Amino acid sequence: MSSILTNSSAMVALQTLKGINTGLAKTQAEISTGKSIASAKDNAAIWAISKVMESDVKGFSGISDSLALGESTVAVARQASETITDLLTDMKGKIVAAQESNVDRGKIQNDINALKDQINSVIGAAQFNGLNLVDGSNSSVNVLSSLDRTATGVNAAHIQVDGQNLSTGGYTAKAVFSSANASTTKDVAAATLAKADTSTVSFTLDRTITYAEGDAISMRIGEQEVRYTVSAGDAAQTATEQSNRILAGLASAIDALGIADLEITTSAADGSNDGAITLTVTDTAIDGLATDTPADVVGLDQDLNITAQFHSAGAGGLSALTGLDVTTNTGATAALGAIESLIDTATNAAANxxxxxxxxxxxxxxxxxxxxxxxxxxxSLVDADMEEASARLQALQTQQQLGIQALSIANQQPQNILSLFR
Known part of the structure; x- marks a missing residue:
């Protein structure tokens, strides 16, 4: 039956042409973007997987930077250790020469002293971005090495780098707080802040410690560290005045960090005050945490964890260098025995x-x-196969032309009905 109201052939041809145009538009999009899955509507599951993998690739880019920094830091320490080994080997040659009685041991001792000074210079300069791994001030550091994705999330993995103490002095950590706060670490817990919107925690410096020139007090505040090194003028003062100067130096360093909620109060000249390190915490001072519900603040002890440590001269890995003296027979013999141990220490450090x-x-x-x-x-998941897309494009363009022709023919069929009425 023919009808002038319903043209089934034209409708079929039109639907076919619409399908061809949809395929053609998708193929052209693949060619222009280079992706077969450019958005979640193309394939939600594959798109989601690709985005997770892309985020991991971004993370690995940051890890590469961390590894490059860590490798450079360790390379500096290794080069310093090797240089020290070479200097100690040269020193051994001098000491061996001093075993002979009829040599000028005074001049040999001068050469040995010069080598000692050079070793100290190498140790002091062996730092990268402020981190020194050979002077004994850092027991270990962690280098971010990977992001391990598991079913429960992503975990950061690290490579631990152990510091080597090649100093001729050394560092011995001591608590600097009084017995009231004996721990070298004081956490500001959420429970403390929960008492009020503003809470204060104080640390009292031990007033009985006597400091020597070169000693240092360091405080870590979150991820930042401030340090004050005792000068010769400080060392000449009484223990109380030394503490006052140290507190003032730490206060100045903390002010430079711009932490408005951290205050340090120094003692009066007569020693009547306690020399307290006073930390005033407000909930608004903690970035990213609630401002009106301090009782709910749970990350405060991580954000404002303060550690103070006293570094004093102690036994460094090369401390025996200070006692080398070849000006006498006894000293030359002792030095020959000591230098072997020193070389072993430096060699082991370089090897590590x-x-x-x-x-x-x-x-x-x-x-x-x-x-x-x-x-x-x-x-492989989301990129378009350009060869396939090219072939598909040409096929669809041909189908489009044929579809247009088919639709045109179908639209002409009602015209044939006119011949029946002539």
């Missing part, structure tokens, strides 16, 4: 740094290769 540097380098190469592999994996 070399081993960890190699590990960091291997991890860095792995992270780079892993990042490339993940990028390839992401590409």
């Amino acid at each position: 740094f070399g081993s960890i540097e190699g590990r960091i380098q291997t991890q860095s190469e792995f992270i780079s290769n892993l990042s490339d592999a993940m990028k390839t994996g992401i590409g």
Whole structure:
């Protein structure tokens, strides 16, 4: 039956043409973007997987920077250790020469002293971005090495780098708080802040400690550290006045950090005050936490964790250097025995740094290769096959032309009905 009201052939041709145009638009989008899955509506599951992998690739980029920083830091320490080993080897040659009685031991001792000074210079200069791994001031540091994704989330992995004490003096950590606050670490807990919108916690410096030139007090506030080193003028003062000067120095360093809620009060000249380090905490001072419900603040002890540590001269790994004296037969014999131990210490330190540097380098190469592999994996999931898209485009363009012709023919069919009425 023919009808002038319902043209079934035209409707079929029109639907076919619409389908062809939809496929053509999708193929053109793939060609223009280079992706077969450009948004979640294309394939929600694959798109979600690709976005998670892309976030991991971004994270690995940051890890590469961390590994590069860590490798550079360890490389400086390794080079310093190797240099010290070479200097100690040179010193051994001098000491061996001093075993002969008819040599000028005074001049040999001068050479040894010069080598000692050079070793101290190398130790002091062996820092990268302020971190020194050979002077004994850092027992260990962690280098971010990977992000391990599990079913429950992402965990950060680290490579631990152990510091080596090659100093001729050394550092011995001591608590600097009085017996009322005996711990070297004082946490400001959420329970403390819950008492009111503003809460105060005080640390009292031990007033009985006598400091020597070169000693230092360091305080870590969150991720920032301030330090005050005792000068010769400070060392000449009484213990109370030394504490006053240290507190004033720490206060100045803290002011430079711009932490308005951290205050330090120094004692009066007569020693009547307690020299307290006073921390005034308000809930508004903690970035990203609630301002009106301090009782709910749970991360405060992590954000404002203050540690103070006293570094005093002690036994460094190369402390035996200070006692080397070849001007006498007894001293020359003792020095020959001591230098072997010193060389072993420096050699072991260099070997340890070399081993960890190699590990960091291997991890860095792995992270780079892993990042490339993940990028390839992401590409295989969402990138368009351009050869296939090109072939499909030409086929769809041909189908489009045929569809237009078919629709035109179908639209002409009602015209044929006119011949029946002539």
